[in-house]
Amino acid sequence: MKLSLLVYATLLIRGVNLGSLFIIEPWMTNDTCVSMGCDKTKSESDCVVALGQDAANNAFQKHWDTYITEQDLDDIKAYGLNTIRVPVGFWMLEDLIHDDEHFPQGGLKYLDRLAGWAADRNIYVILDLHGAPGAQDAKQPFTGQYVSEATFYTPPNYTRACKFLQFMTSRIHTTAAYRTTGMLEVVNEPQRNHPDLVSTYYATAYAQIRAIESKLNILDAHRLTIQFMDKAWGAGNAADVVGTNPKAGVAYDRHNYLKYANIAQTKDAYINASCATVLGDGGDTPTVVGEWSIAVGSKVQAQPQWDPTKEGNKEWYTRYWAAQVSAYEKGAGWVFWSWKTELGGNWRWSYKAAVAAGVIPKDLGEATGLAGC
Ligand SMILES: *[C@@H]1O[C@H](CO)[C@@H](O)[C@H](O)[C@H]1NC(C)=O
Ligand SMILES: *[C@@H]1O[C@H](CO)[C@@H](O)[C@H](O)[C@H]1NC(C)=O
Ligand SMILES: *[C@@H]1O[C@H](CO)[C@@H](O)[C@H](O)[C@H]1NC(C)=O
Numbered sequence: 583m584k585l586s587l588l589v590y591a592t593l594l595i596r597g598v599n600l601g602s603l604f605i606i607e608p609w610m611t612n613d614t615c616v617s618m619g620c621d622k623t624k625s626e627s628d629c630v631v632a633l634g635q636d637a638a639n640n641a642f643q644k645h646w647d648t649y650i651t652e653q654d655l656d657d658i659k660a661y662g663l664n665t666i667r668v669p670v671g672f673w674m675l676e677d678l679i680h681d682d683e684h685f686p687q688g689g690l691k692y693l694d695r696l697a698g699w700a701a702d703r704n705i706y707v708i709l710d711l712h713g714a715p716g717a718q719d720a721k722q723p724f725t726g727q728y729v730s731e732a733t734f735y736t737p738p739n740y741t742r743a744c745k746f747l748q749f750m751t752s753r754i755h756t757t758a759a760y761r762t763t764g765m766l767e768v769v770n771e772p773q774r775n776h777p778d779l780v781s782t783y784y785a786t787a788y789a790q791i792r793a794i795e796s797k798l799n800i801l802d803a804h805r806l807t808i809q810f811m812d813k814a815w816g817a818g819n820a821a822d823v824v825g826t827n828p829k830a831g832v833a834y835d836r837h838n839y840l841k842y843a844n845i846a847q848t849k850d851a852y853i854n855a856s857c858a859t860v861l862g863d864g865g866d867t868p869t870v871v872g873e874w875s876i877a878v879g880s881k882v883q884a885q886p887q888w889d890p891t892k893e894g895n896k897e898w899y900t901r902y903w904a905a906q907v908s909a910y911e912k913g914a915g916w917v918f919w920s921w922k923t924e925l926g927g928n929w930r931w932s933y934k935a936a937v938a939a940g941v942i943p944k945d946l947g948e949a950t951g952l953a954g955c
Pocket of ligand 3: 846850
């Protein structure tokens with residue numbers, strides 16, 4: 583079976599991000615960084631420089647081999663989830679790496695393996711270009727590069743990103759392991775002040791993915807859903823260039839971190855804002871909330887009444903989770919950030935830990951009732 587563009591209409595996405603697997607983010611995986619010898623570095627690329635290429639390849643391969651296992655996929659399935667979103671860097675396609683760039687090598691084999699594990703369990707996969715050539719944002723370890731200036735927004739780096747997308751499109755359609763990989767996101771969280779992102783990069787990425795599929799004679803029903811950040815992200819609206827015809831086979835990605843939202847930092851306000859989330863601005867449907875968490879504002883997060891390790895606080899976090907789920911399920915669904923973290927008793931960023939703590943129920947059907955929206 584090939585889950586693809588026609589399927590999202592019937593698949594309500596309930597998923598988790600596999601953050602820090604193929605792009606390590608030190609803030610959420612400090613233990614891993616320490617054990618790799620990279621706790622003093624700011625990004626994956628800096629870690630490679632610090633360790634040297636060969637030692638870095640060994641350290642990263644060990645990480646890819648152990649950080650997410652088949653047991654994780656079994657747990658994801660057992661918790662009622664049907665989707666994983668997998669953030670990757672363009673350096674998966676090693677031919678694209680310039681001599682003066684430094685990235686770990688050998689990741690593709692592990693991505694293939696992961697896709698196969700997901701397919702074996704009928705778990706849908708969203709593959710997300712999370713680390714773009716030249717970095718799509720400055721000083722953001724999620725891009726895999728800690729740079730003072732983002733240089734993604736240039737013709738040669740757009741071209742490299744498009745080559746990555748073409749390569750992955752072809753691999754997805756010609757490799758059995760990817761039979762449940764149905765969505766490809768062209769870039770995660772770009773900067774907001776580059777008009778040619780939409781007119782050039784989005785338009786070209788879309789056309790080139792479709793061109794590869796035409797060359798491969800992929801039936802319309804089996805084409806990939808091509809995903810863009812939504813209009814609410816603030817970097818323009820892909821619908822302006824790809825249209826809103828459902829046959830275009832696109833989907834949108836909303837990142838809804840209420841932790842950073844401009845709302846009063848009270849428990850009622852968080853619930854209200856959760857319930858009131860509206861998707862689809864600018865004709866962007868279907869929209870998946872591809873990143874969100876149950877974290878709260880930096881000013882309050884350490885206060886006793888918000889402390890996740892205090893027994894009496896769990897009920898509210900359950901409601902906060904449920905209110906978001908019930909709102910996001912009015913759209914195409916949701917993907918929590920993230921599955922697994924190394925933040926100790928702070929399960930606000932870890933679905934796995936929140937389930938273990940009894941905060942997130944295993945029966946997702948309970949969400950609407952618990953939300954009280
Ligand atoms: C990372 O872990 C090391 C070793 O446990 C610790 O010394 C360091 O403070 C941690 N860093 C952060 C940012 O938590
Ligand atoms: C593309 O990105 C690389 C960083 O990896 C940068 O060195 C280069 O200058 C960028 N290209 C342009 C034309 O800015
Ligand atoms: C939340 O919504 C309820 C119901 O509409 C309202 O009574 C309450 O004042 C709101 N609270 C906040 C903090 O916005």
